[in-house]
Amino acid sequence: MLQMIPPKETYLSIRDLWKAFGSFIALKDISLDVKEGEFICFLGPSGCGKTTLLRAIAGLDLQTKGTVTQGGQDVSNLPPSERDFGIVFQSYALFPNLTIEKNIAFGLENAGRSKAEITARVRELLELVGLPDQGRKYPAQLSGGQQQRIALARAIATNPGLLLLDEPLSALDAKVRVHLRHEIKELQRKLGVTTIMVTHDQEEALAMADRIVVMNHGVIEQVGSPTEIYREPANLFVADFIGEMNQIGSSVAKGGRLAVGEKTFACLPHGLADGTPVIAAVRPEDVIPHEAGYLETSGNRNCIDVQLAEMEFLGSFWRCRLTNKRFGGKELIADFSINAVRRLGLEAGCQMEIELPDNRLMAFPVAGGEGAKQ
Amino acid sequence: MTDTAQDMLPSGPAVKGKLSRDDIIMRGSMIIIALYLVVSLVFPLYAMLSKSFSTYRVELSQYEFQVSNEAGRFDGTILTGAELNARTNTFADADLSTGADGRLPVTGFFPDFSFRSPVMYQIRNTTDTGRFLIGSNLQTGTDWVTLDSNTFRRVQLRPVKAQGLDNFVSYFSTPALFNSIKNSLWIAVLSTVVTVSLAFWFAYALNRSCMKYKGVFRLIAMAPILVPSLLPGIALVYLFGNQGMIKELLFGASIYGPIGIVIGSVFFTFPHAFIIISTALAISDARLYEAAASLRSSPWRTFWTVTVPGARYGLISAAFVVFNLVITDFGLPKVIGGQFNVLAVDIYKQVIGQQNFEMGAVVSVVLVIPAILAFAIDRLVQSKQVALLSARSVPYEPQPNKKMDRIFFAYCTLIGIFIAGLLAVCQFAALIKFWPYDLSLSLNNYQFDRMDGGGWGSYVNSIKLALMTAVAGTAVVFFGAYLVEKSKGFRTGRALFQMFAMLPMAIPGMVLGLAYIFFFNNPANPLNAIYGTMAILVVCTVTHFYTVSHLTAVTALKQMDREFESVAASLKQPTMKLFARVTVPVCLPAVLDISIYLFVNAMTTVSAVVFLYSPKTTLASIAVLNMDDAGDIAPAAAMGMMIFYTNALARIIHLLASRGILKKTQAWRSR
Numbered sequence A: 001m002l003q004m005i006p007p008k009e010t011y012l013s014i015r016d017l018w019k020a021f022g023s024f025i026a027l028k029d030i031s032l033d034v035k036e037g038e039f040i041c042f043l044g045p046s047g048c049g050k051t052t053l054l055r056a057i058a059g060l061d062l063q064t065k066g067t068v069t070q071g072g073q074d075v076s077n078l079p080p081s082e083r084d085f086g087i088v089f090q091s092y093a094l095f096p097n098l099t100i101e102k103n104i105a106f107g108l109e110n111a112g113r114s115k116a117e118i119t120a121r122v123r124e125l126l127e128l129v130g131l132p133d134q135g136r137k138y139p140a141q142l143s144g145g146q147q148q149r150i151a152l153a154r155a156i157a158t159n160p161g162l163l164l165l166d167e168p169l170s171a172l173d174a175k176v177r178v179h180l181r182h183e184i185k186e187l188q189r190k191l192g193v194t195t196i197m198v199t200h201d202q203e204e205a206l207a208m209a210d211r212i213v214v215m216n217h218g219v220i221e222q223v224g225s226p227t228e229i230y231r232e233p234a235n236l237f238v239a240d241f242i243g244e245m246n247q248i249g250s251s252v253a254k255g256g257r258l259a260v261g262e263k264t265f266a267c268l269p270h271g272l273a274d275g276t277p278v279i280a281a282v283r284p285e286d287v288i289p290h291e292a293g294y295l296e297t298s299g300n301r302n303c304i305d306v307q308l309a310e311m312e313f314l315g316s317f318w319r320c321r322l323t324n325k326r327f328g329g330k331e332l333i334a335d336f337s338i339n340a341v342r343r344l345g346l347e348a349g350c351q352m353e354i355e356l357p358d359n360r361l362m363a364f365p366v367a368g369g370e371g372a373k374q
Numbered sequence B: 001m002t003d004t005a006q007d008m009l010p011s012g013p014a015v016k017g018k019l020s021r022d023d024i025i026m027r028g029s030m031i032i033i034a035l036y037l038v039v040s041l042v043f044p045l046y047a048m049l050s051k052s053f054s055t056y057r058v059e060l061s062q063y064e065f066q067v068s069n070e071a072g073r074f075d076g077t078i079l080t081g082a083e084l085n086a087r088t089n090t091f092a093d094a095d096l097s098t099g100a101d102g103r104l105p106v107t108g109f110f111p112d113f114s115f116r117s118p119v120m121y122q123i124r125n126t127t128d129t130g131r132f133l134i135g136s137n138l139q140t141g142t143d144w145v146t147l148d149s150n151t152f153r154r155v156q157l158r159p160v161k162a163q164g165l166d167n168f169v170s171y172f173s174t175p176a177l178f179n180s181i182k183n184s185l186w187i188a189v190l191s192t193v194v195t196v197s198l199a200f201w202f203a204y205a206l207n208r209s210c211m212k213y214k215g216v217f218r219l220i221a222m223a224p225i226l227v228p229s230l231l232p233g234i235a236l237v238y239l240f241g242n243q244g245m246i247k248e249l250l251f252g253a254s255i256y257g258p259i260g261i262v263i264g265s266v267f268f269t270f271p272h273a274f275i276i277i278s279t280a281l282a283i284s285d286a287r288l289y290e291a292a293a294s295l296r297s298s299p300w301r302t303f304w305t306v307t308v309p310g311a312r313y314g315l316i317s318a319a320f321v322v323f324n325l326v327i328t329d330f331g332l333p334k335v336i337g338g339q340f341n342v343l344a345v346d347i348y349k350q351v352i353g354q355q356n357f358e359m360g361a362v363v364s365v366v367l368v369i370p371a372i373l374a375f376a377i378d379r380l381v382q383s384k385q386v387a388l389l390s391a392r393s394v395p396y397e398p399q400p401n402k403k404m405d406r407i408f409f410a411y412c413t414l415i416g417i418f419i420a421g422l423l424a425v426c427q428f429a430a431l432i433k434f435w436p437y438d439l440s441l442s443l444n445n446y447q448f449d450r451m452d453g454g455g456w457g458s459y460v461n462s463i464k465l466a467l468m469t470a471v472a473g474t475a476v477v478f479f480g481a482y483l484v485e486k487s488k489g490f491r492t493g494r495a496l497f498q499m500f501a502m503l504p505m506a507i508p509g510m511v512l513g514l515a516y517i518f519f520f521n522n523p524a525n526p527l528n529a530i531y532g533t534m535a536i537l538v539v540c541t542v543t544h545f546y547t548v549s550h551l552t553a554v555t556a557l558k559q560m561d562r563e564f565e566s567v568a569a570s571l572k573q574p575t576m577k578l579f580a581r582v583t584v585p586v587c588l589p590a591v592l593d594i595s596i597y598l599f600v601n602a603m604t605t606v607s608a609v610v611f612l613y614s615p616k617t618t619l620a621s622i623a624v625l626n627m628d629d630a631g632d633i634a635p636a637a638a639m640g641m642m643i644f645y646t647n648a649l650a651r652i653i654h655l656l657a658s659r660g661i662l663k664k665t666q667a668w669r670s671r
C-alpha cells in the first residue's frame, strides 16, 4: 500500500528486531513504526510472538538483535526502569495488600510530589476510570473489570509516553469486555497517549485500533488500518485470519482473470503470471444474490449459477451455503440481507445465481509465499 | 512484511542489556548471600574433605645422624634414621603414621644413650622438606646441627604432610570402625520401616476415618519435633534401663544398644513421616475411590490398588527422610547406644575422645555418602509429587464406619500413649528426688548450676541462639530466596545459588560441625576470630537448617504474580521498595513459618554445635547430653523438658502472633 505522509511524528521505531529463545526464533526481522498518539494492536494467533514483541519494547525481555527507538532516543539496551512506559498485564498484577489508592499512588511516590499532590492525582485518576469511591478497598474486593481499570489507572498515573497493554481484556466476560473496549479507547483518545495493545481477538482489534499489526510465526504479515486489513488483506493468512473468507481453488487465466472450472472471473489486480495456481477469495457479505437467469439478461460475466443448499437465519441476515460442482466439492458461504432473500424468494434447494464482484474478488498464490498484491 | 526473510538469526553479537541500579543491587546482594553460603558451607566441607586425605608420616630416611666418641670426635660414619630404626626396632611402621601433631623422640635409636654422657650428636635433614624440633625450635635446613647429649634428648622428629588414601585404608582395615557402617545402615533401615508403617496408619486414620479427637492426636504426633532427639533416650533409660520401671518387659534384653536406638528413633522421626504421608493422603483423588466403589472392588483391594499407589510418593519420600534423620543422628545413640557403635557417634569419639581429626574426617566422608544418596532420591520423588498436587482433584470425604473408626481410635491412642508417655516419663524423672530410692517430688533437679553442662546459663544461651538464628536466619534466607527467584538474567549465578541452598540438607550435622572446626579453627583463617563465640553457633545453625527454610520461602514467592517486579520497574520504583511494601507483607505467613522452624531447631540441635560451643556458649541441648554423660540423668531430663516447654510456648506465641498479624495486615485476603 502507498505510504501516506504521516500526520504525526514517528514516536516508536523498531528496526530489524530478532528474538531467539535458545534455538527457537520467536521474532524474525521485525520492523515497525508507531506514530505519536496512535493506537496500535498486535493481532495474531496464540504463540505468534505478540507478547514477546511487547516485552522487547518494554525492555522486560531484551531482543536478541535489532534496535528500538522511542521518542528519538535509542532505548535498545536500556532496562525497563530507564524507559518511559506504563504497562497493564493480563493478570493486572495489582498489589493485593495495598488499597486501590495506594496501588495507584505507588508510582507517584519518590518523584518530588507532595502528599497532597499525590492524593489529588489519585482522586483524579479514580474519577477518570469511573471508580471514584472505591479507593479504600483492596483489589480482591473489586470485580475483574474494576481491577482492570485500576491497573490502567496505575499505569497512566505518571503520564508515560507509551502505554502497553497485554491482553488486558481477555480475563473478563464478554459483556464487560465490549464495554471496557470503548472505555479504554475513549480514555486513550482523551489522553492522546501512544498505545500498543496485544490481543488475539480480531473483533477487539478491529474495533479499537488505529492500525493493526497482524503477526504470525514471529513475522509481521501486514500492517494497516482496520478497513485496509479487512478489505485488502496482503496475503492468504491475513485474509483467512481476519473475518471470514471463502476460498476457491483456481488459476490465473488470460488478462489476469481467475479460472474456476471453465469459467473465468474478473478480479482485483494481483500481478501474477498466467497459469499460476491461486486461491480465489471472497467474503460472504460481498457475494451478491440474483435470480436464476440473471447472467443471460445482464451479461455480467462475474456471475455463476449455484444451488442454495442450506440457509440459516442469524438475526440481521441469512447465512447461505451454496454449491456448484466447479467449487471442487466446497460450499461457498454467502450472507444475504433479509430484504434480498424476500425479494428473490430464496429458499433451501432453489437454484439461483450469484455475482462475485470484480472489485471484491481477490487472488492469492496457493503456497502463501509471496504477497499477492501491491 | 512477508516471511520471505531468511529464518536464520543474523550473525553478530546479541544485544547486551544495560543493567539497572536495581539489577546491580540485586546481583550484588545475591553474590553476598552466595558468598555467605560458600564461606559457611563449601569452604568448611572442602577443608574437611582435604583433611580426610591428609596423611602425616615421619620419613626416617630423611634424617642423618652422626655420633662422636667420648672425647667429642666424630669418625665420619653417617647413619640414616631408617638404618638406625632397622637396627634397633625402636618404632613399628604404624608408629610412623601419626597425626598432624605427631612427634617422635630419637634417643631410642641409640641404646647407649645417656643424657649425662659427654657423647655429642649431629643430626640433619637430607631434604628441604624434612623437619625436626629441638625443644620447640623447628629445624628445616639441611646443615648439620651438633648437639650435646642433654640437648639431643629434646630432639623430636616431625611428620611430613602428604595427600593419599592412607586414612581410608586404615579406616577400612579397622573392624571396630567400619563395622559402624553396617550398624548405622541396619538401624536406619529398621527404624525407617517401623516409623513409616506406624506413621502411615496414623495418617490414614486421621485422613480417612471419622474417629474423634483428630486434632488432639495431630497435636501429640507433632510434639517430638519440639525436643532434642536424645530426650527419648533418657525416657527409655528410666523405663528399661538397669533400674528401669518396667525393664521386665524386655525379657532380659538390654535397652542400651540397637533396641533403644530404634525405639527412640521411631519417636523423634514420627512427626516427619506423619506430615509427609498425611499430605500425600490428603491430596489423593476421591474420584478414584468412587470409580473403585462402582466397580464393586472390595475395601482391601481398593486399599492396595488405589490408596497405596496414590500415597506412594509420600511413602517413599517419608522413608528417605526418616532414613536420613536416623543415620545422621548423634544425640540418641550417644545416650542409649551403649557399646553399639554408629557412624555419627564415631565421628564424635574420634574427634573429642581421641583427638584424631583425620579419622573423624574420614568417618564424616563415609557418613555423607548415604545421607546424600537419601537426600537426592527424596528430592527426585518430591518433584514428582508436586506434579500430582497441581492436577485437579476432588478431596476425599471419609464416611463413618463404626467398627473401623473404633479400631483406628484404639490404634491412635496407642501411638499417642507412646509419644506422650515418653515425654511424661521425662517430666516425672525430672521431678523425682532420687530414682528409685526416694520418690518424693522436688525441684532439686532444676538446680542446673550445680551440675556439669553450664547450668541455667546454657538455657539462656540456647534461647539467645534460637532468637538470633530465627531473626538473622529468616532475614538471610528469605531475602536470598527473593533474589534468586525474582532477579532477571544471571542464569548461572542463580543456578549456583540454588545448588548451594540445597546442599545443607544433604550434610549431616556432625559433618558440618567438624568441617567448621577444620575451617574456622585454623589460625590462618581471618574468620578465626568467631571461633568459640555465639556468632559461629548462629552461622552454623542457620546454614544447617537453610534448605527447608529456603524451600518454604521459594514456595511462597512462587505464588506471587511474576509481573510485580515489571510493574515496579515501569513505575520507576526501586525493587527494594516493592520487596518491603508488597513481597514481605504478602509472604508474612511463610516468613513466620521459617522463623519458628529455625527457632525450634536451634533449641533442639545437638549434632553440629557439639563441636563448636565454648565454655561461654554452652547450650541447653548440649547440657542435656553432658549431664547425661556425667550420670546426672534426672537433671538432663529436666533440661530436656525445659526445651520442650520453651518450644511449645514459642509455637503458641507464633500461632497467636500469626493470627494477630494476619488479621491486622492481611485484611485484603478476605473479600
Ligand SMILES: Nc1ncnc2c1ncn2[C@@H]1O[C@H](COP(=O)(O)OP(=O)(O)OP(=O)(O)O)[C@@H](O)[C@H]1O
Pocket: A021, A024, A026, A044, A045, A046, A047, A048, A049, A050, A051, A052, A053, A200
Ligand atoms: N521464555 C521463553 N522461553 C522459550 N520460549 C518462549 C519463551 N517465551 C515465549 N516463548 C515462545 O515464543 C513464542 C511466542 O510467545 P509469545 O508469548 O510472544 O506468544 P503470544 O503471541 O503472546 O501468544 P498468546 O496469544 O498465547 O499470549 C511461543 O512459541 C512461545 O512458546
Ligand SMILES: [Mg+2]
Pocket: A050, A051, A052, A198
Ligand atoms: Mg501473549
